[in-house]
Amino acid sequence: MKSKIIFTVVIALIITAAFSCKENQKPKNHTPTNSTHNSVDISSFDLNVYIPKPETNFKEKWIKELKKYGLEVEIHPNFDIDNQQGFLPFKLIVQKNNKYVKSKNYHNKVILTGYELDISKFDSKDYFSYFEEDELKKLSQEYKDKLKKCELNLFFSVNPSQNTSEYRIAWFTAATLTKLYNGVLSDPQQGVDYIGQEAINKAIELSDKFENSIPDNQWKLYDFKKWN
Numbered sequence: 001m002k003s004k005i006i007f008t009v010v011i012a013l014i015i016t017a018a019f020s021c022k023e024n025q026k027p028k029n030h031t032p033t034n035s036t037h038n039s040v041d042i043s044s045f046d047l048n049v050y051i052p053k054p055e056t057n058f059k060e061k062w063i064k065e066l067k068k069y070g071l072e073v074e075i076h077p078n079f080d081i082d083n084q085q086g087f088l089p090f091k092l093i094v095q096k097n098n099k100y101v102k103s104k105n106y107h108n109k110v111i112l113t114g115y116e117l118d119i120s121k122f123d124s125k126d127y128f129s130y131f132e133e134d135e136l137k138k139l140s141q142e143y144k145d146k147l148k149k150c151e152l153n154l155f156f157s158v159n160p161s162q163n164t165s166e167y168r169i170a171w172f173t174a175a176t177l178t179k180l181y182n183g184v185l186s187d188p189q190q191g192v193d194y195i196g197q198e199a200i201n202k203a204i205e206l207s208d209k210f211e212n213s214i215p216d217n218q219w220k221l222y223d224f225k226k227w228n
Helices: 002-025 058-067 124-128 133-138 141-148 165-180 197-212
Strands: 045-051 071-075 087-094 111-121 152-158 184-187 192-194
Touching (some): 045 165, 058 071, 058 165, 071 165, 087 165, 111 165, 124 141, 165 184, 184 197, 192 197
Antiparallel strands (some): 045 152, 087 111, 184 192
């Protein structure tokens, strides 16, 4: 009798743990929105970008798109979208007198920046399985249609408290990929998703807010020397 009770308790604990795990993995970002994101993340934060697998020359297109927003970048030569796990470095030059970057702290600098980026396969059926039926009904059709075409999940982990430029480079690289490949950018801290031009608009807004919140003498930038 005692062993039967213990067995029942163990099974109950396993079921509870499995349910808890699924709830923790459940996407926090449900509906694309234009609502104002008022907070500024000063410490670390995460972003997810869901996109179809891009063509082989996507890096050239990505770099060209970033240049439109005043960011001249060079991605580490070992970057491979099929095998990216860990820190991804960028060489960054911010163009002077461009309308998208207000801070003068970038002027006359060649900067080493980057962020943690883990790329994995994305399965929309698995993603949607975390939603309850009533939650699925609340998702916009446009959002669901975009996610159904996505094949990759790019997970950005960013720490601008150690390198001020990480905030801008993370948001703009995420937003430009989202726009270029008709994907979805998810901000899990705010529980908000962005698509198309709204992702770019949010990158502009939040990058300026963040940089304006940092006193000039507290900026942390690192000179780029050469690739190791």
